[in-house]
Amino acid sequence: MVAFPRTLLSLSALLIDIASASRCSPASIEKPDLPGASILDIQAHEAHNYSAVSLGPGTNDGGHYTISFCNVTVTHTHPGWNDRIHTQIWLPLEGWNGRFQGLGGGGYSTGFGATYLTYAVAQGFASASTDGGLTTSDSSSTIPTDLSWALSSKGNVNWPLLNNYATKATNDMAVIGQQITKSYYNTAPKYSYFAGCSGGGRQALMMAQQYPDVFDGILAVAPAINIQTFIPAGYWPSQVMHDTDVYPSPCEVHAFTEAAGKACDRLDGVEDGIISLPARCSIKASDFIGKNYTCNGTQRTFTPSSAKVIDAAWSGSRSISEQYGWYGVNKDADISSYYIPTTCSTNFTCTSTGSDLFGTWIKYLVAQDPTFNLTNMTQPQFFHAMHSTIAAYTSILGTTDPNLTPFKSAGGKLIAWHGLADEVIPPNGTISYYQEVLKGDPHAHDFIRFFEAPGVGHCYGGLGPVPNSAMSQLMDWVENGNAPAVLHATKGYNETARDLCPYPLRQVYVGGDSRNATSFACA
Numbered sequence: 084m085v086a087f088p089r090t091l092l093s094l095s096a097l098l099i100d101i102a103s104a105s106r107c108s109p110a111s112i113e114k115p116d117l118p119g120a121s122i123l124d125i126q127a128h129e130a131h132n133y134s135a136v137s138l139g140p141g142t143n144d145g146g147h148y149t150i151s152f153c154n155v156t157v158t159h160t161h162p163g164w165n166d167r168i169h170t171q172i173w174l175p176l177e178g179w180n181g182r183f184q185g186l187g188g189g190g191y192s193t194g195f196g197a198t199y200l201t202y203a204v205a206q207g208f209a210s211a212s213t214d215g216g217l218t219t220s221d222s223s224s225t226i227p228t229d230l231s232w233a234l235s236s237k238g239n240v241n242w243p244l245l246n247n248y249a250t251k252a253t254n255d256m257a258v259i260g261q262q263i264t265k266s267y268y269n270t271a272p273k274y275s276y277f278a279g280c281s282g283g284g285r286q287a288l289m290m291a292q293q294y295p296d297v298f299d300g301i302l303a304v305a306p307a308i309n310i311q312t313f314i315p316a317g318y319w320p321s322q323v324m325h326d327t328d329v330y331p332s333p334c335e336v337h338a339f340t341e342a343a344g345k346a347c348d349r350l351d352g353v354e355d356g357i358i359s360l361p362a363r364c365s366i367k368a369s370d371f372i373g374k375n376y377t378c379n380g381t382q383r384t385f386t387p388s389s390a391k392v393i394d395a396a397w398s399g400s401r402s403i404s405e406q407y408g409w410y411g412v413n414k415d416a417d418i419s420s421y422y423i424p425t426t427c428s429t430n431f432t433c434t435s436t437g438s439d440l441f442g443t444w445i446k447y448l449v450a451q452d453p454t455f456n457l458t459n460m461t462q463p464q465f466f467h468a469m470h471s472t473i474a475a476y477t478s479i480l481g482t483t484d485p486n487l488t489p490f491k492s493a494g495g496k497l498i499a500w501h502g503l504a505d506e507v508i509p510p511n512g513t514i515s516y517y518q519e520v521l522k523g524d525p526h527a528h529d530f531i532r533f534f535e536a537p538g539v540g541h542c543y544g545g546l547g548p549v550p551n552s553a554m555s556q557l558m559d560w561v562e563n564g565n566a567p568a569v570l571h572a573t574k575g576y577n578e579t580a581r582d583l584c585p586y587p588l589r590q591v592y593v594g595g596d597s598r599n600a601t602s603f604a605c606a
């Protein structure tokens with residue numbers, strides 16, 4: 084072996100460093116070619132040992148990851164739209180797995196930046212996230228509820244930004260991301276994936292519906308389809324609270340949820356704290372009137388007026404207006420966070436803390452007035468608002484086109500799942516969409532599969548196990564033709580595991596430890 088002098092060795096190491104660093108510079112990144120867009124700026128520099136807590140959309144097994152990547156930021160505009168969109172593309176310096184992954188956002192945002200990018204890069208993906216030109220924050224710790232970007236001025240919807248939010252920025256991100264990936268590695272990605280939950284799940288389905296040949300595999304978790312309807316409809320319990328001037332305390336709300344859990348848990352054949360077959364749980368909040376519960380050590384009694392508010396969340400405004408209403412959430416969902424947000428003083432005088440996620444939609448997109456006072460809205464005005472939002476926004480944001488034939492023809496595969504204890508988006512909306520897909524194409528199962536996740540909250544959370552390996556199962560389907568017969572779910576409360584069943588099959592308890600996946604079968 085030839086012994087190189089140390090200085091020469093470190094010099095060659097330095098040269099390699101310079102080579103890789105110059106590959107990751109604005110000058111060597113090819114300018115993306117995006118029809119209808121004008122590229123304003125490209126930033127690129129290496130980031131070493133960047134460290135963050137991160138996870139995949141719709142997982143609960145994230146962690147702390149340290150990654151080194153080429154950090155590319157592309158800024159573009161759609162001439163005439165007066166928008167300014169930032170797309171982040173993170174390219175692993177080492178160990179690229181040859182694949183691209185686009186990542187969605189949630190709430191009133193189109194991307195969560197580092198929150199999802201870090202994990203995807205740690206898995207070896209060239210990954211991308213877009214801010215859609217919207218002024219929402221980059222964090223997924225809480226659902227972004229700021230919708231002020233949706234108005235150009237009082238009374239005027241910012242249609243270009245709404246369009247970016249709906250679809251356009253997501254496709255832009257994909258096109259830019261794939262081109263930058265190719266430019267940096269000198270090879271196009273072998274496979275392209277998209278993953279998103281909530282608003283990101285809606286972006287995912289939108290890509291399958293409107294840009295069917297961009298992604299080979301799409302993971303859509305708890306998709307916010309029908310957003311123009313379920314969001315304002317989510318305000319219904321608040322409407323009932325204001326109408327009746329009754330604000331159930333958080334612990335009373337929890338007590339109702341617990342009582343329903345006790346009544347319905349066994350209806351799926353096993354007592355595990357999870358309502359796996361919510362359709363069998365026909366109990367109403369009004370059934371508990373007069374029964375006692377304990378709140379902070381004080382014994383109290385369920386009242387008819389509180390029951391009315393709880394039933395508003397469980398049955399949804401659909402029970403009042405079939406046409407301008409929506410489904411409720413299931414009875415093991417934590418309705419105290421979004422549907423019945425109240426706070427109390429020590430003497431049990433309670434009040435609403437405001438329904439940010441649901442109420443802001445009515446303010447900004449229906450009343451189109453940031454100072455609109457929701458608290459004195461009447462019930463007829465509420466249903467008029469429902470009518471208006473459905474009329475105005477279904478075509479741009481609904482994301483319910485059941486015809487996925489072009490996606491199927493392009494060879495795409497899609498996995499969707501929805502937690503049955505979702506506390507934000509009623510799972511029934513996703514179920515009815517999937518039923519429409521199957522109605523139009525009885526063989527849709529060959530390329531799109533939907534799974535119910537019993538006991539799982541919005542994206543994750545709740546007692547139920549979470550399908551943490553959905554992305555790897557999707558890759559196995561796309562790349563090896565192994566369709567997911569079940570979706571493996573893990574890390575439920577008590578380390579419970581389950582194999583989720585492809586709809587319309589459901590889990591049936593066949594005996595054994597309820598924490599064990601093998602104790603259930605699909606039927």
Ligand SMILES: *[C@@H]1O[C@H](CO)[C@@H](O)[C@H](O)[C@H]1NC(C)=O
Nearest residue numbers: 129130131132133149150151
């Ligand atoms: C990154 O971390 C590794 C391992 O701790 C270390 O060897 C390397 O020098 C670090 N690189 C930079 C640029 O800090």
Ligand SMILES: *[C@@H]1O[C@H](CO)[C@@H](O)[C@H](O)[C@H]1NC(C)=O
Nearest residue numbers: 126127130133154155156197
């Ligand atoms: C990536 O680059 C952008 C633009 O140069 C910068 O704002 C951002 O902080 C960088 N992110 C990381 C994690 O280095």
Ligand SMILES: *[C@@H]1O[C@H](CO)[C@@H](O)[C@H](O)[C@H]1NC(C)=O
Nearest residue numbers: 332333334378379427428431
């Ligand atoms: C009950 O206790 C919790 C925690 O100490 C407190 O936040 C809450 O306001 C109390 N009262 C009610 C009615 O929930």
Ligand SMILES: *[C@@H]1O[C@H](CO)[C@@H](O)[C@H](O)[C@H]1NC(C)=O
Nearest residue numbers: 354355356357546576577597
């Ligand atoms: C969790 O496990 C403990 C101990 O086995 C058991 O007592 C409890 O009922 C379990 N909880 C649920 C929700 O299954």
Ligand SMILES: *[C@@H]1O[C@H](CO)[C@@H](O)[C@H](O)[C@H]1NC(C)=O
Nearest residue numbers: 373374375376381382383384
């Ligand atoms: C319910 O609570 C009320 C008021 O605290 C009390 O008088 C009554 O005895 C309780 N009923 C039961 C069945 O515990």
Ligand SMILES: *[C@@H]1O[C@H](CO)[C@@H](O)[C@H](O)[C@H]1NC(C)=O
Nearest residue numbers: 362397398410411412413511
């Ligand atoms: C959801 O749909 C099922 C089946 O159609 C129905 O039984 C159930 O009542 C619906 N749930 C809600 C909350 O609307």
Ligand SMILES: *[C@@H]1O[C@H](CO)[C@@H](O)[C@H](O)[C@H]1NC(C)=O
Nearest residue numbers: 427428429430431432433434
């Ligand atoms: C409860 O407390 C609030 C504020 O602490 C007070 O305004 C209200 O009068 C009290 N209500 C009763 C019934 O004592």
Ligand SMILES: *[C@@H]1O[C@H](CO)[C@@H](O)[C@H](O)[C@H]1NC(C)=O
Nearest residue numbers: 325454455456457458459460
């Ligand atoms: C909204 O209307 C309610 C009921 O009329 C009133 O009590 C409240 O003060 C109003 N809020 C604002 C911010 O104007």
Ligand SMILES: *[C@@H]1O[C@H](CO)[C@@H](O)[C@H](O)[C@H]1NC(C)=O
Nearest residue numbers: 455456457458459460461464
């Ligand atoms: C609420 O009350 C204010 C005056 O207090 C009024 O200007 C506004 O129109 C009312 N809003 C609705 C929805 O009726």
Ligand SMILES: *[C@@H]1O[C@H](CO)[C@@H](O)[C@H](O)[C@H]1NC(C)=O
Nearest residue numbers: 595596597598599600601602
């Ligand atoms: C689950 O079932 C498998 C197969 O029957 C068994 O090997 C395993 O020990 C069980 N695990 C638990 C936690 O019961």
